[in-house]
Amino acid sequence: MCGIFGYCNFLIERDRRFVLDTLVNGLSRLEYRGYDSAGLAADGDAEGETLIVKQKGKVAALKKLVEEQEIDFSKVFVSHCGMAHTRWATHGQPSQLNSHPHRSDPNSEFTIVHNGIITNYKEIRTLLEKKGTTFETDTDTEIVAKLTKYIFDSQKEKVSFTVLVKQVLKELEGSFAFIFKSNKHYPNEVVATRRGSPLIVGVKTAKKLKVDFVDVEFGNPSEAHALSAKESNSYLTPTHPQLQRSQSRAFLSEDGTPQPIEFFLASDASAIIEHTKRVLFLEDDDIAHIAEGELQIHRLRREDGDSSTRSIQTLEMELAEIMKGSFDHFMQKEIYEQPESVVNTMRGRVNFETHKVTLGGLRGYLPIMRRARRIVFIACGTSYHSCMATRSIFEELTEIPAQSELASDFLDRRTPIFRDDVCVFVSQSGETADTILAMRYCLERGALCVGITNTVGSSISRETHCGVHINAGPEIGVASTKAYTSQYIALVMMAIQLSEDRISMTERRQEVIDGLYRLPGHIKEVLAQDANLQTLARDTLSKERSLLIMGRGYQNRYVP
Incomplete structure (x- = not known):
């Protein structure tokens, strides 16, 4: 670094x-x-x-x-x-x-x-x-x-x-x-x-x-x-x-x-x-x-x-966007930017009245993606967790098998990749070394490669066949915050658009899109609890020897 x-x-x-x-x-x-x-x-x-x-x-x-x-x-x-x-x-x-x-x-x-x-x-x-x-x-x-x-x-x-x-x-x-x-x-x-x-x-x-x-x-x-x-x-x-x-x-x-x-x-x-x-x-x-x-x-x-x-x-x-302003540190600033950053990720892409999602970067490749034998998500760190968190919604909406791979492990195993696979590479910077190597490995094997990045002109955005820019704005803090939530939303939007040819999923797609509409408001409600959460962390949680965060289904991979 x-x-x-x-x-x-x-x-x-x-x-x-x-x-x-x-x-x-x-x-x-x-x-x-x-x-x-x-x-x-x-x-x-x-x-x-x-x-x-x-x-x-x-x-x-x-x-x-x-x-x-x-x-x-x-x-x-x-x-x-x-x-x-x-x-x-x-x-x-x-x-x-x-x-x-x-x-x-x-x-x-x-x-x-x-x-x-x-x-x-x-x-x-x-x-x-x-x-x-x-x-x-x-x-x-x-x-x-x-x-x-x-x-x-x-x-x-x-x-x-x-x-x-x-x-x-x-x-x-x-x-x-x-x-x-x-x-x-x-x-x-x-x-x-x-x-x-x-x-x-x-x-x-x-x-x-x-x-x-x-x-x-x-x-x-x-x-x-x-x-x-x-x-x-x-x-x-x-x-x-x-x-x-x-x-x-x-x-x-x-x-x-x-x-x-x-x-x-x-x-x-x-x-x-x-x-x-x-x-x-x-x-x-x-x-x-x-x-x-x-x-x-x-x-x-x-x-x-x-x-x-x-x-x-x-x-x-x-x-x-790269100045800390009145915040104590960049991570705090970027946590509070999430109500705006998630809106920026969806702006111009989600029509909440017609319940339609349009990702222009994928338009020419949707027929190929819908015929895929499987979808392989490949990433590192927090980006890998965004893949894990959205894998379930992909399989539910598209009815295409999906798997998440840690880029370094994916390369070490020399994972078999086929021409009818769709490989999705997620990286905030678009320059994550192991993810780039995995991308080139998949390109050599003829798979359709999709990039999900936050950086225009990055290696992943240039070398993949198509992709989605998450529009989260610069992320300076080392621990990912707004980039994670924007990656999550970008992947959900991708799943929605891929499933638009499935009439049986119409009602479920509308439910998810309505949830996306309410999301910025929910984030603001959580951020308003900042003082209460600090008190809880300082007076109670900090005194505990361990902390277990548990969930299942769609809640089992929300914490990166």
Whole structure:
């Protein structure tokens, strides 16, 4: 659950104080993801110098350490790229040294921030150590920084930043999101890439963009062949020809010249929304290169079905939605948002007068779903409980066998999946790793895959055949509240629409829809008992040694 944030300005004067405050504030928006240390990298005072500040503990401690730096905060940059990171330790203990960004050498020729896990880092570290490389930390991320410098130093002539990163990526196994920076060799440039870990690019301009998409540049066959060759421990010089840089249509002004622009990179939209609502969601194995006011998207090769563009979308989110307001914490805020969030989930989808449900995202696939041999719900954590809670209503209304699977267990068992199965993947973020792997497993076996998510542009929402967006709004609290209730309602609506061809279920469907109509009022009644429930919990329940919550039928899975 690490957090990444990056900021680049081009032809816009920003002093160092503004840049550092933007980076630190970006991290503060990602604090809810959990972390044990934080750090940032920005341009130093001297040419080619990189300022790295890292601290164990909270973002507030990092901010204090930044203020103590003996640097010129008033220095103005017309163009600049900086990056920041919150770390949750996986390799190496929580410490200032192990926190990100990591550097390639004492001169910080290359600096990197990373979310994810490099599974073959030990093999790469061993090989680099044999070649004389020394390491400062125990982390898997540091080997990527060292490997980048090693490959760069091996070149007979300088290559582009994207080609260099491609050479690094072909040696890595695991899941990751990276931002690469090099003040010495590629000033005012960053390269960002992802595989199995989310990464978003925000775009902010004074003028409207010429087009609302970015072209994807694919490697030519000879380059793709060279870069995909898996020579054991090769780390060889890249084979030419290289990709040639072309101008992106989106970021040019009317007269064809670059325009002032700011880019924001983040692992979560909540860190971007206060700056811009225009965002681009990177897909797995995308390589985003930001330089000279342009964003280029590269891929090694073109596979069947690959899109040749990435859309610049508008976030349907407001800053107030990610602010705590007068509540003690985000979880409390989101509990009290449930009367509105459940209405948002149903808005425009449920006609309470005609007792009809219309889920536009499923419309073209309803005949296939109604012919399914079974419905398989696959999820993790709280999302799994929403599947368990609605399984009974699915079987009652649709008369199709339904089963709920924990994504990790589903993968371990290599569960048989058939072409006439419907597999439903539920995830608040749309980026749950085990759920994504299970989804791809089912896609390979030809099943119809349906996504139920709360995040537009997420991996699950993009890669499934169809789906439902629950419209619960951002959920910052770690313990799921409003997302769970909205997932529950979305699944119930799905069951209702699937059963519309069953006349025998008409009366029961009307009962359920009437219940949905009353639900927001019932939630408000429960929330009005807050003070009484606190008294009960404090004076009575807290003194008990155990607490059993029991139910059966539709009540046996309501508590996640």
